[in-house]
Amino acid sequence: MHELSLIASLFEILEAQKAEKGFTKITAIKLRCGVFSGVVPECLEAAFEVYKKDTFASEAKLILEVVPVKFRCRRCQQIETAYDLPFFCPVCQSKDVEILDGTELTLVSFEAEI
Numbered sequence: 001m002h003e004l005s006l007i008a009s010l011f012e013i014l015e016a017q018k019a020e021k022g023f024t025k026i027t028a029i030k031l032r033c034g035v036f037s038g039v040v041p042e043c044l045e046a047a048f049e050v051y052k053k054d055t056f057a058s059e060a061k062l063i064l065e066v067v068p069v070k071f072r073c074r075r076c077q078q079i080e081t082a083y084d085l086p087f088f089c090p091v092c093q094s095k096d097v098e099i100l101d102g103t104e105l106t107l108v109s110f111e112a113e114i
């Protein structure tokens with residue numbers, strides 16, 4: 001399950017932060033999830049609920065910010081966003097586009113208590 005390994009990586013980052021900053025528990029985690037990242041938000045939430053048990057993040061809330069794909073038309077340089085395929089330029093109808101954003105899952109911020 002793809003999402004479970006993503007959550008495992010997330011916890012590695014949080015563990016490192018915990019060691020560095022010395023907090024005892026995490027109360028909220030905010031992630032930015034591109035619609036083209038291949039991550040299914042429901043699966044990610046489910047994986048998080050399973051993984052967080054008996055950890056310092058057991059009471060943490062997961063906040064997912066779903067972001068659209070952002071792309072630039074290679075023909076006319078128009079920059080657009082979209083939530084669904086296919087991506088094409090609304091100005092010149094070209095499908096020759098460069099994806100700029102919306103393909104990643106990133107940790108935005110988290111709240112912790114000492």
Ligand SMILES: [Zn+2]
Nearest residue numbers: 073076089092
């Ligand atoms: Zn265009």
